[in-house]
């Protein structure tokens with residue numbers, strides 16, 4: 417199989433248009449709607465060879481922005497197919513997802529300069545990042561909170577077991593029920609995120625904040641290009657403030673940990689979240705060296721035969737096989753963490769290690785096809801088929 421050609425074909429097959437809005441669904445069989453960070457991944461890949469579709473992806477995503485600035489994590493363009501309405505309010509979810517939109521937009525422009533496109537989406541971008549900064553940080557401590565694990569994109573990661581009161585061996589259905597209950601609470605709170613975080617679930621997550629920092633920098637580039645001095649200042653300032661706060665409150669034993677609640681208790685579960693800050697350059701070069709050597713390349717923890725485990729093999733929650741009912745973030749290899757780690761490694765000049773991740777990603781797709789996630793020990797595919805994230809290998813290069 418020519419994996420790179422297949423990747424492009426998959427994105428094309430999963431392309432949909434509703435009411436004039438074009439977008440790509442993550443998997444025809446399992447995920448027939450538009451998802452936030454998935455669309456950003458699609459846009460980043462499409463930016464290389466189909467700028468028009470890349471822009472359409474972002475425009476569609478922003479078309480359902482809430483009045484308060486939130487961009488919902490799912491848009492149910494053609495409702496009624498799945499049970500996924502549980503996240504919903506009138507046609508969209510009421511949660512968000514890792515805020516990759518500014519990065520994707522800047523990537524489109526970097527490869528295909530188009531100031532008019534940037535100008536057309538700039539107000540929506542600014543409103544979205546302003547919402548996150550103003551509404552998800554009630555105490556102005558410069559760490560952005562998520563109100564549900566699904567906002568991190570890592571729906572059932574064991575990072576969230578303690579704040580959810582979930583047992584290590586919880587079933588897929590029971591886990592889902594806990595997250596669904598949070599949506600009900602959110603509805604009862606009338607979507608007042610501050611109130612909801614205080615009462616029910618308030619996690620300052622490492623990948624979410626690291627991704628936000630890098631996206632605020634992209635937003636600053638966009639604002640600077642468009643000569644919006646205030647926006648540039650706002651985005652750079654908050655990128656810096658969040659980075660400082662992550663160092664102050666989330667850094668311990670040489671790595672970053674997510675934290676929960678009012679007292680910032682660290683959620684000491686070793687997951688790929690340790691590596692996410694490489695993407696935003698949050699480790700010093702010395703720390704990054706130690707991280708790569710002791711954690712990333714360590715076969716006993718993260719470095720599996722078929723890729724980087726999303727949860728360390730030493731954790732009691734580690735499950736290579738995932739759930740029989742579907743996907744799992746409790747150990748399996750996923751392509752988006754691979755991509756974030758790949759980009760982070762390149763940022764620090766770890767070319768050999770980055771190349772290894774690319775090779776393993778390609779090998780997985782060759783062996784098991786475009787699956788949602790993979791068993792790190794055997795390479796066996798799990799979850800959805802025809803899942804688009806494998807196409808991120810097209811952006812594992814240093815162009």
Ligand code: GLC
Pocket residue numbers: 442447451452453454568569570571743
């Ligand atoms: C799963 C993933 C989530 C992704 C969604 C659509 O729920 O956990 O990250 O956005 O599928 O692909």
